[in-house]
Amino acid sequence: MANFRMATLKDAPALLDLSLRAYEPIRQLGINFAAATADLALVEKNIRENLCFVMEEDGKIVSTISIRMPWGSSPGPFGVPHLWWFASDPDAGRKGIGREMIGWCEETIVRDTLKSPAVSLGTADKHPWLIEMYKRRGYEIEGSRDLGKGHITIFMKKILNS
DSSP, X not given: OEEEEEOOGGGHHHHHHHHHHHTHHHHHHTOOOGGGGOOHHHHHHHHHHSEEEEEXXXXXXXXXXXXXXTXXXXXXXXXXXXXXXXXXXGGGOSSSHHHHHHHHIIIIIIIIISOOXXXXXXXXXXXXXXXXXXXXXXXXXXXXXXXXXXXXXXEEEEEOOO
16 A cells, blocks of 8 residues: 655655666656756755655655745746656556556645645656656646756646646
8 A cells, every 4th residue: 555755854865766767768868857867965955845755655665756836946837836856666567656646746735735726847848758648647738948958848737626
């Protein structure tokens, strides 16, 4: 059974390991996501400055997602909570862990706890399947911007029905 909780600084080494393993395909695609080349200091900064959550199975972290808040140091573009640093253990197989993690975050945290009517995220235009995956989850493209990372960031937003 999955257990969801907020990450602590003690989780940082495990989150760094999970992130680097999960983002290996992103590095191979040459896409510049912060999580793909993170170091321990960046993981710790994310835990301190954002809402960083983990999903555990049998005491092992198998997925993580973070929320950047509109009033934080790095807000999303639409004045609503912004999902980022989403990673699931590639060794766990295709068991729906990522789907469960993002669904829990959207519903339990963003919609039910933060009472936000919507959530946003950003992804790279060069990624071969993420945009379509997020569209299937109800996200719509709301804009794009060149953030100087070597790709165009596609900003997507999802209305959360309450």
